[in-house]
Amino acid sequence: MTDGFATSFTFKKPKGPAPAPFFTAEDLALADLQECRIWGVDPGVNEVFVAVDGSCPDIFGSQGAAANTQASHEIRKMSSSEYYHKAGFNRTNERIRVATEAAGIDKITSAIPSPATMNPDKLASYMKAVMASKKDLTTFYGNLLPKLRFLNYRGRQKTDDEMVNILLSGGAKYNSPSQKKKKKKNRKQSTQHTEFLVIRY
Structure with a gap:
């Protein structure tokens, strides 16, 4: 399955060996x-x-x-x-904010009532508002989010590696x-x- 930028596969995860016990003060x-x-x-x-x-x-x-x-x-x-x-999450959020304001999506989402309600009438109003804006929202986010999601994935992988380097050897930091x-x-x-x-x- 792909969204145009990333591809996902489903594999059977083999059962690994039992983890080794952690060192404690008594082991030293x-x-x-x-x-x-x-x-x-x-x-x-x-x-x-x-x-x-x-x-x-x-x-x-x-x-x-x-x-x-x-x-x-x-x-x-x-x-x-x-x-x-470092992972680029802040940059991604800013790009989403700018894009939603430029396309007027922020006004659409702010006009949708909150789904956090126990009132059936208010919940029905929320569902009607979502369905009325479904095409605009799916078209906008379907074109914007896949690329940004992939960039976030790459940024997270690089930052996780750097975090391990910082712990073990100090890293570039x-x-x-x-x-x-x-x-x-x-x-x-x-x-x-x-x-x-x-x-x-």
Whole structure:
């Protein structure tokens, strides 16, 4: 099935293997804290995710207790507004708004009564208004939305990939020349072998 811009297929999804268990604090030994960078990952109030690296080896004393709470750490995150902007959702919404105003569709939709009612007469009025405007609405949105929906899909795929890169390696957001210079100035690079271990809260 296609709308002129994208094609959809129906496949049978095979049953995958059971997911591996997540790491917990009990799975870590004190030596692990000296060799790994442990990231705490959690969604924020206005962020898709916030990742914090608070496991600098200088923090932990001989018994694993916090010895230096002022040791530097790194924060990586992506806000919801940043995600919408990078994926192109805001640009798509603006194009829809401009197109609906230019074609007068906004006046048609604003004249349609709300379907949120328990009154049969008001519900009948809503259905009559929709049917009266059906041709104009389907013609307009049928020509406009398929392309924008496909662009949104591409933007979401690219932004999801970039979000994974930000979490694992910093991505372009945290590896720009200015960011590298700032990191070099504020944080002494460790010579130890570094691994990534993500703990989900």
